[in-house]
Each structure stands twice: as C-alpha cells, then as structure tokens.
Amino acid sequence: MTRIYISRDSGALAVGAESVAKRFEKEVKERGLDLEIVRTGSRGMYWLEPLVEVETDQGRVGYGPVKASEVGTLIDDGILAGKPDKKCIGVVDDYPWFKNQTRLTFARVGITDPRSLKDYQAHGGYAGLKRAIEAGPDAIIEQVLTSGLRGRGGAGFPTGIKWRTVADTPPQQKYIVCNADEGDSGTFADRMIMEGDPFVLIEGMTIAGIAVGATYGYIYVRSEYPHSIEALRAAIDAARAAGFLGTNVAGSGYAYDMEVREGAGAYVCGEETSLLDSVEGKRGEVRAKPPLPAHIGLFGQPTIINNVLSLASVPIIMDRGGEFYRDFGMGRSRGTMPIQLAGNLKYGGLYETAFGITLGELVDEIGGGTKSGRPVRAVQVGGPLGAYFPRELFDTPFDYEAFAERDGLIGHGGIVVFDDTVDMAQQAHFAMEFCAIESCGKCTPCRIGSARGMEVIDKIIANDNRAANLEILEDLCNTMKLGSLCALGGFAPYPVMSALTHFPEDFGAEKKRLDAAE
C-alpha cells in the first residue's frame, strides 16, 4: 500500500489543501488505488502548500503547490511511485529550507497525524513525561532551569524560575495556564503546534503540573483559531482516554487534567493577568503586579502561566536533558526559536533555528526577499508592539539582548517584511490605532495616550505645526512607555518611535533633528 501525506493545518486549508485531499479520495475510489491518505500538520513551507508527500524507500517525496485540478495528471505521471515531476521538491527532509533548520520544539509538526496518539508516541511522544515522573518535581525544575528556557511569549522570563516560585508556595489548589492567545500579526507558531502536534503541548503542561503540584490546567485559545480549538479538544479527549490525563497520570499517582477556554477577540488578553481575568469570566483587564500570578494567579491561586512554545519545549528538555537544549543558542538566549517569516516575503513560513542567526540572513536568504520583487524597506519584528528595523540594522542577531540593545524586541518571534511602497507614518499611525482599539482601558497612558497619539500623527502628516507636534509625539511615547500598566501601552511606542527614528522622511521630518532629539 502507498501512503501519502497532506496537511490539515489551517495555513494549508486556506490555500486549498482540503479540495486536494478530497480529489485524491475520489481518484482512489475511481481507480481502485491502494492508497492511504494521512492528514498531518504543516512542515511550515507555506509557499509549497498544498504540499503532497508520498512515502517511498528514500523517504517522503514532496510535490507542491498542488492544485486539486492537477491531481489526476500527477497520478498519471507516477507521483505515487515517487517519480519526479515539475512540482517535485525531492525528499522533503533533504530540502535545504527544511534540512538547515534545527527542529526541536517542532520535531513532529508536519510529520505525524495530530489526531493520533499512537503516532505521537511512535515519534518520541510522552518520553519526556516518563522521565519527568521518574525524576520527580525537584529534578524537573532543575532540568528546566539548566536548559535556560525563557518565556517564548515575548517577555523572555526564565521559565524555570517561574516554576520554582510556584513550586515553593504551600500545597493548595494550583493551576497551569497556557497562553495561546497568539494575537501578534506575523506569528503563527502556536497555531502550528496546536493544530500540528497538540499532544506535545498537553504533555508539556502535564509535566509542569507534576513539577509544581498543580492538578488542573487551562489552555486559553483565541477565538480566531477554531481549528486549533478543535484539534486540542480532540487531543485532550484522546490523552484522557489513554490515561495520560486524569486522577492517575500514566499510572504515576499524580493527578492532572485540563480543558480549553476560548477567547473572545480581545488582543489584550494575551497579556497574562488580563488572560487570567478572562478565564475567570471577567472583562480582560490587566492586573497590577505584584502580586505575581505565581503567588496569586487564576482564581486567586498560585499559577504558572506560560506561552504555547515554552510549554511545548518542555517534553524534549525532559527527554534529552536540559544541557542538550542549552547547548543551542547564544549568550543568554539558549535553545532554539521557532521564527515566523511573514508579510511581503517570497518564502513565508516557520523556521526553527538556534538563536544567533542575523535578521538579514532571515529576510534575504531564508525568506528570499519580497514576493512583490521590490526592495525590502522595513521589517517589523515582534508583532504590533515591536520596532520597525531598516536594512541598516540587518546585522542584528536574533537574540533577546541584541534586539533590546537596538530598541527592539524579538517578542514571539514573528518577522513582518515590508517593501519600499510602505508609508511608515501610516504604519506608526496604525500602531497607535491598534492600541486604541485593543486597550483594556484600565490605565490612562494607554487608553488616552493611544487616541491622542493618532491625532498627533495625523497633524504631523498634514504638516500642521510639524516640529512642535513631533516633540509632543516623542513626549507622549515616553509617557506611555513609562506609565502604562502592561506591554500594550508600554510597547506601542516602539513601532512609532522606530518608524520616526529610522524613516523620518515619511513624516516630513529631517533625520538630523531626530538624531539630536534621541
């Protein structure tokens, strides 16, 4: 029997993977083929989706992008025997874009059937949990500390320290909360994990529960991700049915269970304390810290709140050891980062690699430059609250500290590329507009500052008292930066100020004046 693989990731569905799969099913029936169609996650090479992979003795041979109308011809051409064709990319594992990555967190995504627990286990799944149970809570936290894993949501706080803090609170009801409110434009790594390898997240959260003595967990997923919600719920049911969740996790005596909570379209709920309020059924307003969620979190109880990628990295850390993971990366940024290449790029997708790769390599070489064919003018790294970088900063290595030194952030690892048609004053205006739309309203600098910011930028664009208004904008940005309760108001000035600093000509300002004002 021949086996072929077609992604069910929503990024593949969005370009027609479902109709390709249906067409294959039809051909199987009509031609009486002995063929099994396995639905997987995506490899992350989205310009090749819908990608059809055929199992051969050499490995899985890929064909893409495939249109439903081409399926019949491709079968005639012998692709089911792995024959080359103009859409053939060869053995997918050897395809340079894929081969040059270091896939640790994404080891199984695009390869296994995300609905099959058996497939997950056959590819190393639940090996981390087994070791975690043998090692016990203290040793789990030691391994996570050793790995150097830092919060992949954006803040980059050491995960092990968070865990230690919760573990050190007296025994009581504790919670594990997974932040899957991936709202940053340019990011989709969480979505790919949830749709392509949901069990790894469940395993990571289970290990976290054992480590800190938490018996229940919530995954808060944004409502814009219906496919992720469906995949996670199916996986949780399967894990529970197999005894990996419940009162006696894998026969260990530890209790841990979990559920999915759906968000309701509020970007600010990606902020951890606002997310907790949302799970509690309230307005998603930001809480003042302290107290830290580790002490007083969900329903007032000690809570670990981690991003999808942080928790999904835990199983491999437990399986291979903290040192194995730590040996990748640079400086204080250890391990790998699933980098998301987005916007106006020829090769958009997910590229997991060790920290240290430069922004220029990512944009020009791996991303292949713009899909419009025009020169790259600006790159926004780290979502709507991340700075815009010009080509002059393309030597910046992908590392938390290196980006911070240049007034930027890597955030959740998304890179959005713009060509030379971009109007940076318009982008700065949008940053303020987005902040105004999404502000939770609790603190004044964010709620009022963003609205005033839009007005001031409008005046600058209209050349209404430009010099004076540029000063006001800068002052306003500083107020928001220093006075906001959370990163929404606090970081919205990054895209605004970076646009102004690096692209002053778009605001009708002179470079010199801004340099002096810095």
Place this chain on the structure above:
Amino acid sequence: MPKYETWAPERANEIIAQHQDQKGAALPILHALQEVFGCVPLAAEPLIADALNITRAEVHGCVTFYHDFRREPPGRRTLKICLAESCQASGVRALAKRAKEKLGVEMGGTTADARVTLEPVYCLGLCHSSPAAMLDKDVYAALDEERLDELLKEAQS
C-alpha cells in the same frame, strides 16, 4: 431555514444551565448563547447575572468588553478580512477597499439583503501567506483580486 433561533428566555436559561457549573462560566455561556441566537441581546444579561450570582453590571461589562459579542445577529455569512501588519504589507488595504465597494458596506456593516456581514479581524495567524480572510469558519489566504472576488461571490451566494 434561518441560521439562528429567535430570542427566547426559556431557551437561553437552558443554555446557561448547561454551562453555569464550570469555573469562570461567563465566556463559555456568552459563546454558547451567540452560537444559538447569533448574538447576546441585552435581555440575556439579567439571566446570566442571576445564574452566576453576579451583578448585572458585571455581566454587561463583560459582554461589552469583548469584540466577538454582538447585539444583533449578523448576516447569513460573516466575512472577516485581516487588517493587521502582515496583511497590510501584502496589499490588504486595497483589497479591503474593493470588498467594501463590491458589497456596498463599511467594515462592521451588513449588506441590505442581510446576506453578508463584513468585519475586520486583527490576525488570523496565516501571515505566512498574507493577505488572509475568514468566511464563517473557513480560512482563505494568499488573496489577490481574483481570489477575493471569488470569495465575495461565495459569501453572497
């Protein structure tokens, strides 16, 4: 057959009762109500407040905080176009304008024949293949004028 049920308090109480026993039940209840009625009408708020033993003001605050919850049922189909940065970088501003013109509505509006509601969305997580859109729960990416026109046709059909 209409897509949504007409508002009925007894039916709403039934739905609320199915979800009220879980911790932090408000959002699951609101989603469930909207699934059935297409919206969360003002009349639902006292029922939820009563069931969860919280004030009506707290329920009202919650409903109005989240972009997802509506006061009126949407058109037969809802088309959400992503207007976030990655899609902006890939030409969505022109596509959004085209969609508004072809449907004859502004963002947030519903066509006169109640067939389509057009809404903005800030990121669908399909930024590798921008611009992206969502028709009900189906996703579309790598949109250009031609693909958008097909999508608009599908939405209006």
